[in-house]
Amino acid sequence: MLRLFKGLKPYWLTIVGTLLLIFVFTLTDLNLPNLMSDIVDTGIVEGDISYILRVGGLMLLVALVGTAASILANYLGAKVAIGYSRDLRQQVFEKVESxxxxxxxxxxxxxxxxRTTNDITQVQQVILIMLRMMVQAPIMIVGALIMSFEKDVELTKIIIYIIPILFISIFLIARFAMPMFQLVQKRIDKLNLVVRENLTGTRVIRVFNKQKFEEDRFNEANLDLTKIAMKANRLMGLLMPLMMVLLNVSIVIVMWFGAQRVDLGELQVGNLMAIIQYIGQIMFSLMMLSMMFVMIPRAQASAVRINEVLNMQPIINDPKTSKTSDLHGVVEFKDVSYEYEGAENPAISGISFTAKPGEILAIIGGTGSGKSTIVNMIPRFYDAAKGQVLVNGIDVRDMSQEELRQKIGYVPQKAVLFTGTIRDNIQYGLEGATDEQIQHALDVAQAADFVSKKKEGLDSEIAQGGTNVSGGQKQRLSIARAIVRKPEIYIFDDSFSALDFKTDAKLRAALKEETKEATTIIVAQRVSTIMDADRILVLNEGHIVGDGTHDELVRNCDIYKEIVDSQLKGEEE
Structure with missing residues (x-):
């Protein structure tokens, strides 16, 4: 947590102001019992009305100054805590983006x-209470003890005996609570996972009548969270009753012995009342400290998780100097292999090929053969474990990621649209694209018809996740987004799967004309989508087992022939 607090440096002036205001408030609060004691022992006992009014007016002025200082301190403290959490969220988000x-x-x-939401909120709350209490509580405790000693040493000793008991109790409870709050955050992760899967997969859940199963899964995660949270909070909940018991016991003991001392003439009534108020202030400060100790274990667990994100070094980084080339749209794989973490076998192995501008390269193969892995290595989502991936003759590891990806128009396997208008989503591919450019991209992607039929046209809203358009429409809008940027390299990762055969054919014909000066790489499951490709790579278990045109592969590649027979014969039937 201390490392996170380094982020408070930009707010040091506001923090100093907050602490000074809290110091002023604490001093005024410590003065009030003393003034009240003077009113009782001097004004009331001697019947001096003018003294009562004079000291009472001073007491009111001190209270007003303390109130103003407290309000300003709360405002500045909140400003620091909220500003810091905003900056920390930005840091985490930018780190995640890398x-x-x-x-x-x-x-x-x-x-x-x-981690970006709940965990940062926990840290924010601790900063807010620490800014308030880390000055106020110690000064209040020490100040109240000094003032009590001035009034009566013997009665103050009672408080001194009780304070160590409280500190030991707080320490022991916090020590056992911290591991529990770490578990609470993990349980929140699990609950979020279940909720997220439930919301994103709601159609699948309903079509398979799995609502009851998902309810049970949610209830299990929710119950796990509830149990550990209740256990942790029960433990922390012991603090407040313990504090109240000790407070009341202290007051009873002080009043008992104080009354005897008043009766013997060794203590004045006003001083006894002041000591009781000072006891309240000490106990209140200890209560605030205990609240801080309640929150610190949970915030500490959150801080560890936030630091884990901030400390994580991305495997893929930009080079110190980025290389450039005069080539345009050339993609080359040289003996490339890649293995996913925890996998028993490489996803791809010994992959070598070259794709050139004006050429359509298609990749086909069974599920898990490594098709998507290959195309994901071109924009450098993954780095080759062995071999080289070259774009325009330069190893992608020697280019900045931004420069590399500027050359690529990528359409993922699962079409992704963002909240906003259709125009916003297309301009995601090319910032500031004109309506003419967008319309042309929609025409090529065979999306112009359904967009024009919408009441708002390009200004029609897209819901979160594109839930208000069909799967085929989502794919066509994703394709238009790639087309509008006119890249050197087009990558279509099984991006025609939701299209009917007629639309698929029309789209491929339009694409062939649009991409004649660019390199096009198409991953597909359907043979009809890639039959006209200039070159087809056939993958099997991460290896290239066929390389050629459709006609050549039908003659020479058994696996490709099996795929063709299973699909085209099925269509004929």
């Missing part, structure tokens, strides 16, 4: 969401 797919897979999306 992650490769390996880091995303190692932490998990649900956990990253929790």
């Amino acid at each position: 992650f490769s797919l390996n880091e995303f897979n190692s932490i998990g999306t649900a956990s990253l969401i929790t």
Whole structure:
């Protein structure tokens, strides 16, 4: 947590102002019992009305100054805590943006969401209470003890005996609570994961009548979280009753012995009342400290998780100097191999090929053969474990990621649209694209018809995740987004699977004309999509087992022939 607090440096002036205001408030609060004692022992006992009014007015002025200082301190403290949490969220978000797919897979999306929201909120709350209490509580405790000693040494000793008991109790409870709060955060991760899967997979859940199963899964995760949270909070909940018991016991003891001393003439009534108030202030400060200790274990657990994200070094980094080339759109794989973490076998092995501008290279193969892995290595989502991936004759590891990806128009296997208008989504591919450019991209992607039929046209809203358009429409809008940027390299990762055969054929014909000066790489499951490709790579278990045109592969590649027979004969039937 201390490392995170380094982020408070930009707010040091506001923090100093906050602490000074809290100091002023604490001093005024410590003065009030003393003034009240003077009113009782001097004004009331002697019947001096003018003294009562004079000291009472001073007491009111001190209270007003303390109130103003407290309000300003709270305002500035909140400003620091909220500003810091905003900056920390930005840091975490920017760090996550730099992650490769390996880091995303190692932490998990649900956990990253929790760390960016709930965990940072926990740290924010601790900063807020620490700014308030780390000055106020110690000064209040020490000041109240000094003031009590001035009034009566013997009665103050009672408080001194009780304070160590409280500190030991707070320490022991916090020590056992910290591991529990670490578990709470993990349980929140699990609950978020279940909720996220439930919301994103709601159609599948309903079509298979798995609502009851998902309810049970949610209830299990929710119950796990509830149990550990209740256990942790029960333990922390012991603090407040313990504090109240000790407070009341202290007051009873002080009043008992204080009354005897008043009766013997060794203590004045006003001083006894002041000591009781000072006891209240000490106990209140200890209560605030105990609240801080309640929050610190949970915030500490959150801070560890946030630091884990901030300390994680992406596997994929930009080179110190980026190389350039005069070539345009040339993609080359040289003996490339890659293995996913924890996998028994490489996803791809010994992959070598070259794709040139004006050429359509298609990749086909069974599920898990490594098709998507190959195309994901071109924009450098993964780095080759062995061999080289070259773009324009330069190893992609020797180019900045931004420069590399500027050359690529990528359409993922699962079409992704963002909240906003259709125009916003297309301009995601080319910032500031004109309506003419967008319309041309829609025409090529065979999306112009359904967009024009919408009441708002390009200004029609896309819901979160593109849930208000069909699967085929989502794919066509994703294709238009890639087309509008006119890249050197087009990558279509099984991006025609949701299209009917007629639309597929029309789209491929339009694409052939649009991409004649660019390199086009198409991953597909359907033979009809790639039959007209200039070159087809056939993959099997991560290896290239066929390389040629459709006609050549039908004659020479058994695996490709099996795929063709199973699909084309099925269509004829």
